[in-house]
Amino acid sequence: MSRDLLPGATGVLALADGTVLQGVGVGAVGEAVGEVCFNTAMSGYQEILTDPSYMAQIVTFTFPHVGNVGTNLEDLEQVSGSASTAARGAIFRDLPTRPASWRSDVDLGTWMARRGVIGLAGVDTRALTKRIREHGMPHAVIAHYADGKFDLDALIERARAWTGLVGLDLAKDASCLQPFVWEEGLWAWGEGYAKPPGRPKYEVVVVDYGVKRNILRALASIGARATVVPATTTAEEILARKPDGVLLSNGPGDPAATGEYAVPEIKKLVDSGTPVFGICLGHQMLSLALGAKTVKMEQGHHGANHPVKDLTTGKVEIVSMNHGFTVDRDTLPAPVVETHVSLFDGTNAGIALADRPVFSVQHHPEASPGPTDSLYLFDRFAGLMDRAK
The missing domain is CATH 3.40.50.880 (Class I glutamine amidotransferase (GATase) domain)
Structure with a gap:
């Protein structure tokens, strides 16, 4: 059924075990299913999100401040395939910061929206990372809707139904x-x-x-x-x-x-x-x-x-x-x-x-x-x- 979350929540991460994390949606609007992993790099977020090796994955950034150098046309790593053949989602501790680099063409949030990458900010990424370290990379659905209304039961069920990466040729x-x-x-x-x-x-x-x-x-x-x-x-x-x-x-x-x-x-x-x-x-x-x-x-x-x-x-x-x-x-x-x-x-x-x-x-x-x-x-x-x- 459809439920309202906390005031101001426009994004969620629904895990297959029924856990729901909520925050502020960033980038593209919609839903994406995948495996949640964490990345410990302090820089290179554009290269990470355009690396085809992250296809069918949702990346949790452990570094809290992401977005400060913006994005540009030169730092893409993807050569072939569509935008969907790279990372499907991104999770941040804080909202992406405004770009402050002479190389930047556009801010991270706008760039994500153009590529169809769904983001979620305001999440306790330390707790999520610890959970992954202790229990492995969970299946989940990341979702972003401006009205803050989500069918959480349907999102959880979709995460449970996803078969994962084992046996999957991408x-x-x-x-x-x-x-x-x-x-x-x-x-x-x-x-x-x-x-x-x-x-x-x-x-x-x-x-x-x-x-x-x-x-x-x-x-x-x-x-x-x-x-x-x-x-x-x-x-x-x-x-x-x-x-x-x-x-x-x-x-x-x-x-x-x-x-x-x-x-x-x-x-x-x-x-x-x-x-x-x-x-x-x-x-x-x-x-x-x-x-x-x-x-x-x-x-x-x-x-x-x-x-x-x-x-x-x-x-x-x-x-x-x-x-x-x-x-x-x-x-x-x-x-x-x-x-x-x-x-x-x-x-x-x-x-x-x-x-x-x-x-x-x-x-x-x-x-x-x-x-x-x-x-x-x-x-x-x-x-x-x-x-x-």
């Missing part, structure tokens, strides 16, 4: 529809994004499971011309392009579900001897192709302050992570070598083959969350391509 929807070439490089102060190189040093095929722009920019900055192809592209079609290397991109959903069509093709790419580099979902599906298993995490890893140790060098990196599934390290078969590990919980964060030019990482080396600790992985990929040549 990469096809997040992927491009046809191949295209990317040549823009990384951003530099005073110069903006690098112009396309004259003659590329490498030809790289990127399998798009929901690729982020900065992955493509990082490839361009090592001298690669990236040809982006749909998630369902066969190994034969990829190898026919005679690439120097293949990158398996990040993306949303259950890797085992996407792997039903992707894993057989990845196996062929590995067997071809072509250098292969996997990131996030690409890492998980490469692991599946090599014989390991993936499992759903309770809280997932979402943030820009995650310590990861590179076991090949002994160095610790501060990295950006965004994943709700993980590779079960106990199922890694020989000759797979574990190369990176999370220092938060000991979960796997990278692998390599001992006898072939193949490696992958769970984190996002292109994200540069303040430090640029992990950009060296693109140089490592370039070294593999040099040796293969």
